[in-house]
Structures are given as C-alpha cells and as structure tokens.
Amino acid sequence: MKYRTFALWIILSLVVALAAQYVAPAPLAAESPGLSAAATPTAEAAEKPQVYKVGFISHLTGDAAVYGQSMKMGTELAVETINAAGGINGVPVEVIYEDDRLSAADAQTAFLKLAEVDKVPVILGSASSTISLSLCPKAQEKKVVQVSQVSTAPALKDCGKYFFSVMASDTAQGPEWVKVAEYLGVKEAAVMYINNDYGIGVKDTFVQAFEAAGGKLLIVQPFELGGKDFRTEILKVKGTNPKVVFIVDHVAEASIIFKQAAELGLKTQWVTDVSIVSPEVPQLAGADAVEGMMGLRAGSTQTPEYQAFREAFVNKFGKEPTIWADFAYDAMMLVAKAIEKGGYTADGIQQALFEVAETYIGPSGAKKFDEYGISQGSYEWVVVKNGEWVLYEKTEQTEETEKTE
Amino acid sequence: MEIFVQLLVNGLIAGGTYALAAVGYSMVYGALKFINFAHGSIAMVGAYLAFVLTVLGNVPLVPAFLCSMVLTAGVGVMVERVAYRPLRRAPKLASLTTAIAVSFVLDAAVMIIMGADIRTFNLTGLGSYQIGPVYITPVQGAIVVTSLVFMVGLYWLLTRTKLGKAIRAVADGISLAEVSGINTNLIISAVFAIGSALAAASGALIGMDTNLQPTMGFIITVKAFAAVVLGGLGNVWGAVVGAFLIGVVENTGVWFIPPVWKDSIAYGILILALFLRPSGIFGKKEEAQVTVL
Numbered sequence: 001m002k003y004r005t006f007a008l009w010i011i012l013s014l015v016v017a018l019a020a021q022y023v024a025p026a027p028l029a030a031e032s033p034g035l036s037a038a039a040t041p042t043a044e045a046a047e048k049p050q051v052y053k054v055g056f057i058s059h060l061t062g063d064a065a066v067y068g069q070s071m072k073m074g075t076e077l078a079v080e081t082i083n084a085a086g087g088i089n090g091v092p093v094e095v096i097y098e099d100d101r102l103s104a105a106d107a108q109t110a111f112l113k114l115a116e117v118d119k120v121p122v123i124l125g126s127a128s129s130t131i132s133l134s135l136c137p138k139a140q141e142k143k144v145v146q147v148s149q150v151s152t153a154p155a156l157k158d159c160g161k162y163f164f165s166v167m168a169s170d171t172a173q174g175p176e177w178v179k180v181a182e183y184l185g186v187k188e189a190a191v192m193y194i195n196n197d198y199g200i201g202v203k204d205t206f207v208q209a210f211e212a213a214g215g216k217l218l219i220v221q222p223f224e225l226g227g228k229d230f231r232t233e234i235l236k237v238k239g240t241n242p243k244v245v246f247i248v249d250h251v252a253e254a255s256i257i258f259k260q261a262a263e264l265g266l267k268t269q270w271v272t273d274v275s276i277v278s279p280e281v282p283q284l285a286g287a288d289a290v291e292g293m294m295g296l297r298a299g300s301t302q303t304p305e306y307q308a309f310r311e312a313f314v315n316k317f318g319k320e321p322t323i324w325a326d327f328a329y330d331a332m333m334l335v336a337k338a339i340e341k342g343g344y345t346a347d348g349i350q351q352a353l354f355e356v357a358e359t360y361i362g363p364s365g366a367k368k369f370d371e372y373g374i375s376q377g378s379y380e381w382v383v384v385k386n387g388e389w390v391l392y393e394k395t396e397q398t399e400e401t402e403k404t405e
Numbered sequence: 406m407e408i409f410v411q412l413l414v415n416g417l418i419a420g421g422t423y424a425l426a427a428v429g430y431s432m433v434y435g436a437l438k439f440i441n442f443a444h445g446s447i448a449m450v451g452a453y454l455a456f457v458l459t460v461l462g463n464v465p466l467v468p469a470f471l472c473s474m475v476l477t478a479g480v481g482v483m484v485e486r487v488a489y490r491p492l493r494r495a496p497k498l499a500s501l502t503t504a505i506a507v508s509f510v511l512d513a514a515v516m517i518i519m520g521a522d523i524r525t526f527n528l529t530g531l532g533s534y535q536i537g538p539v540y541i542t543p544v545q546g547a548i549v550v551t552s553l554v555f556m557v558g559l560y561w562l563l564t565r566t567k568l569g570k571a572i573r574a575v576a577d578g579i580s581l582a583e584v585s586g587i588n589t590n591l592i593i594s595a596v597f598a599i600g601s602a603l604a605a606a607s608g609a610l611i612g613m614d615t616n617l618q619p620t621m622g623f624i625i626t627v628k629a630f631a632a633v634v635l636g637g638l639g640n641v642w643g644a645v646v647g648a649f650l651i652g653v654v655e656n657t658g659v660w661f662i663p664p665v666w667k668d669s670i671a672y673g674i675l676i677l678a679l680f681l682r683p684s685g686i687f688g689k690k691e692e693a694q695v696t697v698l
Binding site: 223227235 | 408411412415419516520521522523525527532533535540542545611615616618619620621624655656657659660663664665667668
C-alpha cells in the first residue's frame with residue numbers, strides 16, 4: 001500500500017514536470033506534430049520578435065566539458081558585444097544553452113527542444129565532430145542552420161546546405177604535421193590517436209601525407225575516449241623508440257597520456273593537434289612532462305583582432321581566453337551578421353552566412369566559407385615553454401603562419 | 406620480457422585502486438543484498454574532498470587524505486540514511502533505482518560546486534623512480550601500499566572485533582541478527598561508513614594518479630562491479646582477487662589487442678568466469694545466501 005502511494009507520487013510528479021515544460025509554449029507545441037518546419041521561422045520573422053533566440057548545443061558537462069564551457073564563454077562575450085551595440089537592428093540576441101554531455105542521444109534531445117519548443121532558426125554547435133555529424137541530418141530535415149564552431153571531420157562537408165563550420169577541415173591538419181616533420185628533419189615517427197571521428201580523420205590525413213612524402217611510421221597506436229590508464233599503449237609506443245610522436249587527442253585524455261608517458265620514461269618530441277593546445281594541458285599533465293612539446297594552434301594569436309578579443313575576454317572573465325573561445329565568438333558574430341542581413345529565418349541566415357563571411361575577419365582569423373560551408377584556416381606552430389604555450393620560433397623559415405588550402 | 410614486468414606492475418597498480426573500491430561495494434552487498442551503483446560517485450566525492458583540502462585548503466597530503474576518508478564516510482552514512490533506509494523493505498529494484506539516482510545527484514552536485522573542469526593534485530613534481538626495468542611513481546607506490554594496509558586492516562576488523570562480528574552477522578541474515586540483539590541500523594551505517602571511507606581512498610588515489618573529473622565515478626563503479634561479481638557477490642576477499650585479476654589482465658591484454666576492447670576485457674573475464682563458476686571465484690556454490698567472509 002505504502003508502495004503504491006509512493007509510485008503514485010512519482011507518476012504524479014512526472015506528469016506535473018512534463019506539463020510544466022509545455023505550459024509556456026503550449027500553443028506552439030500543440031500544432032507542432034502537423035507543422036511544416038519551413039513555415040515557422042518565416043512567420044515569426046514577419047512580426048519582428050522581442051528577442052532573437054539562437055540555440056547552442058555543446059558539451060557543457062561530462063568528459064569534454066573543457067571545450068563546451070570555454071565556447072560558452074566565447075559565445076557570451078559575443079552576445080554581450082552585440083547587445084551592447086544595440087543588438088541586431090535594435091533587437092537583442094539571446095542564446096539558449098543546451099548540454100549534450102558528449103552524447104549523440106542527448107544532443108538529439110537538445111536539438112529537438114531548440115527546434116520545436118524554442119523554434120530557433122539557427123543553432124551553434126556542437127564541438128565534437130561525432131556529435132555534429134549526428135546532429136546534421138536532423139538539422140537538414142527540420143531546416144535549421146547549424147554552425148559548428150570547431151567540428152572538423154572531413155565527412156562534415158557532405159552534411160548538406162544548412163551546415164557550416166568556422167574551423168578548417170582536418171584534411172588540413174595532417175599536411176601541416178608533415179611540414180613539422182620536414183622542419184624537424186624526421187623520416188620516422190610514431191602516431192597516437194583518439195579513436196573517434198576526429199582522431200581518425202586527422203590520423204588518416206597525416207598517415208597518407210607522411211607516407212607520400214617518404215616518411216616511415218613506426219607505430220600507429222589508437223586509444224580510447226574517456227580512458228584513465230594509457231600505460232600499456234604508451235609502452236607500446238616507447239618500444240619503438242620514436243624521436244617524434246604525433247598525437248591527436250582531447251585535453252582530458254592527453255594530459256593523462258603526457259603525465260604517464262613522462263612517468264614511464266618516454267623521452268620524445270611530442271607534436272600535437274589543435275585540441276591539445278590549451279592552457280589546461282601543462283597544468284594538468286605537469287609542466288615538466290610537456291616542456292618543449294610542439295603543437296598546432298588554429299588561427300593566430302598575433303593578429304590585432306585576437307589581441308582585442310583577448311583583452312575583452314580577460315576583462316569579462318578575469319582569465320586568459322580558453323581553448324577555442326575565439327572560434328565560438330566568431331561563430332556567434334557571423335550568425336548575428338547573417339540575421340541582420342538575411343532576416344531571422346533559416347534560409348535567410350543560410351544564404352547570408354556565405355556573404356557576411358566573405359569579408360569577416362575575427363579573432364580566429366578570416367572565415368570565408370567554401371562551397372560546403374566550411375571555413376578555410378591557417379595554423380601557427382606553438383611550443384610549451386615554462387609551462388605555457390608560446391609561439392614556436394622557427395630558426396630558418398619565416399615566422400609567418402602558412403596558409404593551408 | 407622487461408616490458409611485461411612493467412605491464413604486470415601497471416596491472417597491480419590499477420588492481421589496487423579497483424580493489425579499494427570493490428571492497429566497499431562488496432561489503433554493502435553483503436549486508437543489504439543490493440548493488441550500490443552510487444559507490445563510484447562516493448569515491449569521486451572522496452577524491453574531490455581530498456582535492457579541496459590539499460589544493461585549496463593547503464592541508465598536507467596525508468592528513469587531507471585521511472580527513473577526506475572520514476568526511477566521505479559521513480557522506481556514505483548520510484546517503485544510506487536519506488536514500489536507502491526508507492526503502493530497505495521495498496523490493497530491491499527500488500533501492501537499485503535509488504542508487505542510480507544518488508549517483509546522478511552526487512555527480513551533479515560536485516559538478517555544480519566544483520565545475521566540470523578537470524582538476525589536478527599537481528603531484529607531477531615528484532617524478533618517477535626506476536627499479537630495474539620498472540618505472541614507478543611515489544603515488545603508485547602509495548596506491549599499492551595503501552591498498553594492502555587497508556585490506557589487512559579490514560581483515561582484522563572483520564575477524565577480530567565485535568563490530569566485525571556484528572557486520573558478518575548482519576550479512577548472514579539481517580532478521581536473525583536483529584533478534585540476537587544487534588542494532589542492525591547502526592551496523593549498516595557502519596558498513597556504509599567503512600565502505601565509503603575505502604571508496605574515498607580509492608577515488609583520491611585514482612585522482613592523484615590520473616586527475617579528477619566529476620564523471621570519474623562511473624568508471625570506478627563499472628570496474629568495482631566487475632571485480633565484485635568476479636570474486637563472488639558479497640565476498641570481500643573475492644572482490645580483492647577479482648580487482649587485481651582485472652587490473653592485470655586489462656593491462657597486459659591491451660598489449661595484444663586494440664585498446665577499444667580494453668573495457669570489454671574486464672567483462673570478458675567476468676562472463677567466462679560466470680560460465681565456469683556461476684557464483685564467482687569465491688562464492689559458495691550451494692548456498693544462495695552470500696557471506697562477507
């Protein structure tokens with residue numbers, strides 16, 4: 001009997017919770033089953049809303065929260081800048097932040113909530129290529145523009161016309177690594193990669209380009225997302241005595257790998273992908289473990305746009321810009337400009353994004369989109385000195401960042 | 406060959422941390438016959454308490470470590486009092502579901518208070534020592550020593566003290582223990598206190614070895630669960646053996662097969678073992694009732 005009352009309470013509270021979720025947008029929710037998705041945004045744009053809502057989906061919690069939280073800050077800074085300047089034609093922007101916890105299922109839920117309940121014509125995100133890939137068919141189907149800040153898997157170019165990414169595809173990172181290898185004069189190297197869409201994408205382009213350039217791979221070692229103990233994987237790499245190890249990974253796993261590699265006596269020149277070039281890595285792995293490590297940084301810290309962004313970021317958050325906050329800032333800025341030019345509809349934003357990106361230069365660089373809606377980018381070489389990522393001083397070549405096609 | 410000595414040592418280190426977590430898990434199962442899926446999250450809370458005390462509170466490492474064990478014991482007792490005790494006579498499924506809810510609540514609470522960022526104890530300055538072909542860090546040495554010390558301590562507690570006797574009595578049969586005049590609520594609180602303290606030790610050591618994240622509890626739960634079932638549900642020493650077995654096989658196994666299978670290894674051995682010995686390595690074959698010792 002007591003049990004039944006308990007169960008009834010649970011059911012009752014669930015019903016209340018569900019009802020509460022739909023009370024506010026009740027009229028919209030009621031018509032949503034039979035709704036043609038294309039019709040909604042246009043109808044809303046006509047009457048000029050009180051506020052322009054933009055969706056945001058990223059890993060705000062979970063194993064990759066480092067990226068999501070950082071990009072949220074970049075987005076907040078952009079929103080503040082836009083609204084301080086009077087919004088878009090006098091209408092302020094509001095971003096609705098949703099968490100995907102680095103799970104495709106949660107991302108789907110968040111996306112449906114944003115598309116059906118909040119009726120946003122555009123969402124920012126996600127960060128992980130795997131999650132962005134899982135979202136893009138839905139975004140095409142519901143006709144919602146998806147602007148990923150940093151998803152880079154080559155497969156994203158087949159997503160469809162509503163997909164954009166403001167970071168260059170991974171097909172560019174592999175060849176850049178080959179340039180590092182040539183610069184360091186190594187013909188033999190080891191590769192470690194995280195076993196997801198992003199890691200495999202970078203690894204494949206590098207392996208291809210490196211072997212084409214006459215390089216020899218000593219070992220190509222995968223490891224798993226979310227792992228804590230990589231000692232066996234490291235020992236396998238150590239067994240081949242590599243002078244240089246190229247690694248593509250995320251902050252959480254990478255910092256453990258560098259720490260455990262140092263503990264296991266693996267002495268090598270590390271060269272990392274863009275995701276590891278974050279101030280957290282030397283702190284988490286220990287400065288000694290990563291001293292002298294080289295990496296690629298997407299964009300450039302030397303431009304006036306970045307310097308201005310950096311100053312604004314420090315003013316607002318009291319710390320140096322965290323990883324990819326600049327890309328998140330630019331994604332939001334581009335979307336705001338596109339709303340201004342094309343109107344608050346998915347198709348308007350989709351067309352206007354190409355135009356506004358032509359001339360836009362932000363803290364993360366020039367953002368011109370190619371035919372697939374993916375920005376071209378450049379990399380600068382960085383190195384860890386005294387526990388901090390600083391610009392790598394090339395001795396023979398110029399310090400200019402090379403343009404990658 | 407040398408590399409395999411290192412692999413074995415790495416396996417023992419991993420096994421040591423699993424063992425500390427598995428013991429508490431197993432004790433709770435022994436006493437209450439329910440699987441405490443929040444155990445890993447309690448270990449995570451212990452790790453964060455140790456972190457807050459050392460890094461933010463500037464308490465030296467060892468006292469902070471012990472303090473976190475005591476505080477986490479309190480957390481464990483509170484969780485039992487608030488979440489599990491009202492459901493003790495309800496079907497086991499209700500407690501199980503509650504345990505999952507507790508783990509979400511603890512993870513979310515830590516995430517809200519401490520943020521989702523990865524945290525570190527910053528012990529890398531300690532370096533590592535080379536003994537023959539084997540590299541070992543002071544933290545790893547501490548993991549092995551601590552788990553051995555606590556295991557011996559636990560053995561002494563369970564076999565040589567009155568409290569231990571009472572715990573075993575409750576595990577044998579809670580109603581029978583009650584009619585014998587044992588305050589079962591008190592004993593169950595004690596079980597949660599000890600189990601949570603050991604979980605805190607495991608969480609803090611894992612945290613020192615591999616950094617902290619609010620989500621770290623889940624994998625601890627998974628590994629401890631595998632160790633406990635492998636050793637025979639409710640059998641504390643079985644859990645210890647299961648934990649070391651899983652640690653070693655995982656670490657040596659990844660040498661031969663791709664790491665994507667790493668977590669499957671634990672469950673592979675588990676399934677194999679259950680085929681051959683359905684009650685676990687040390688579980689009693691005949692009896693449905695499982696015992697602590």
